[in-house]
Amino acid sequence: MALQPKDINEALRQVKMPGSDENIVALDMVQEIRIDGKKVSFTLVFQRSNDPNIPVVKSLCVQAIWKHLGRDVEITGNISTRSLHDMQRPILPGVKNIIAVASGKGGVGKSTVAANLATAVAQTGASVGLIDADIFGPSIPIMFGEKESRPTAEKIDGRDMIIPIEKHGVKILSIGFFVDPDDAVVWRGPMASNALKQMITDAVWGPLDYLFIDMPPGTSDIHLSLMQTVPVTGAVIVSTPQDVALADAVKGTNMFRGKSVDVPVLGLIENMAWFTPEELPDNKYYIFGKDGGRKMAEKLDIPFLGQIPIVQSIREGGDEGIPAVVKQESVTGKAFKDLAQKVMESNDKRNKNMAPTQTIHVSKK
Numbered sequence: 001m002a003l004q005p006k007d008i009n010e011a012l013r014q015v016k017m018p019g020s021d022e023n024i025v026a027l028d029m030v031q032e033i034r035i036d037g038k039k040v041s042f043t044l045v046f047q048r049s050n051d052p053n054i055p056v057v058k059s060l061c062v063q064a065i066w067k068h069l070g071r072d073v074e075i076t077g078n079i080s081t082r083s084l085h086d087m088q089r090p091i092l093p094g095v096k097n098i099i100a101v102a103s104g105k106g107g108v109g110k111s112t113v114a115a116n117l118a119t120a121v122a123q124t125g126a127s128v129g130l131i132d133a134d135i136f137g138p139s140i141p142i143m144f145g146e147k148e149s150r151p152t153a154e155k156i157d158g159r160d161m162i163i164p165i166e167k168h169g170v171k172i173l174s175i176g177f178f179v180d181p182d183d184a185v186v187w188r189g190p191m192a193s194n195a196l197k198q199m200i201t202d203a204v205w206g207p208l209d210y211l212f213i214d215m216p217p218g219t220s221d222i223h224l225s226l227m228q229t230v231p232v233t234g235a236v237i238v239s240t241p242q243d244v245a246l247a248d249a250v251k252g253t254n255m256f257r258g259k260s261v262d263v264p265v266l267g268l269i270e271n272m273a274w275f276t277p278e279e280l281p282d283n284k285y286y287i288f289g290k291d292g293g294r295k296m297a298e299k300l301d302i303p304f305l306g307q308i309p310i311v312q313s314i315r316e317g318g319d320e321g322i323p324a325v326v327k328q329e330s331v332t333g334k335a336f337k338d339l340a341q342k343v344m345e346s347n348d349k350r351n352k353n354m355a356p357t358q359t360i361h362v363s364k365k
Contacts, residue, residue, distance in 0.1 A: 011068035041078035049083035094207040100235040104248025106217035109271040114214035120340035122169035126209040132174030135192040141176040145321020193225035231357040234266040241292030266346040267303030
């Protein structure tokens with residue numbers, strides 16, 4: 001059976017930090033786990049770069065992995081260290097805007113919106129990246145037709161860095177590139193958060209005008225991890241028009257606008273606003289209710305960014321790996337182009353009138 005990051009973490013839970021009753025996994029010292037067959041590497045994070053316990057802890061890690069996973073695991077010489085001081089260097093210095101695409105609940109088409117929004121913005125000539133942070137249900141690889149693709153790695157300044165896959169002018173990374181698509185991802189919160197951090201900090205994103213983050217539905221550790229790792233410029237909320245979805249969209253909006261988070265909400269997107277048959281493009285059937293998103297945006301006092309209809313071609317494009325907006329002349333292509341323009345305008349207004357967002361700090365109790 002192939003090794004998984006959870007196997008490494010379970011083995012390392014047996015290693016306690018000298019002078020502490022906590023193990024190094026609980027202390028969040030284990031970062032950037034990489035597995036290539038039997039070769040395992042990871043980074044240990046210490047308070048200080050000259051911590052006298054570094055050689056002892058590294059040796060204990062090797063022994064723990066061999067004891068629990070077998071002596072054939074290649075770990076000797078593959079444990080690097082970093083100090084918290086090193087980690088305070090600017091993250092993603094070449095990225096101008098980081099935008100979270102979020103929803104209060106699943107099933108509202110958030111990933112479809114994220115894929116088409118990123119592609120539509122790239123079509124304007126902007127440089128764009130997209131991270132699939134929906135760790136437990138990654139769908140971006142399918143939507144871009146890259147389900148079988150695997151990112152390559154390149155050693156830069158002594159570090160193994162991930163090269164994102166580029167499609168339709170968008171640089172993309174997803175946990176779906178690193179796990180078997182038929183396997184369920186059963187990870188605890190810290191493991192999922194570390195996977196997101198690695199896609200942010202260990203990838204060669206280069207200069208980008210926009211980096212979109214397709215968030216998991218709801219509010220979770222992943223959201224907090226993102227906002228602790230990078231300063232999120234703003235968030236867009238995706239909902240459908242019916243009351244049950246809008247109620248959860250309110251929670252998602254309030255999470256970003258909360259005092260301890262304080263991430264500007266760029267606006268609300270109403271997906272599945274109406275159904276239009278391809279053969280009757282002028283007909284609109286409001287099967288989930290009419291204008292619920294628009295009314296909710298007014299109630300929340302946030303911009304209403306637009307409505308995306310249900311059209312068969314959107315589903316077909318997602319399944320075929322071709323975002324609907326690639327066909328710019330279609331009804332949905334125009335809807336996503338208009339949406340991209342409004343998101344960029346709302347983001348520009350935010351940058352003009354508000355100070356840059358700061359990363360948040362959540363104390364552990």
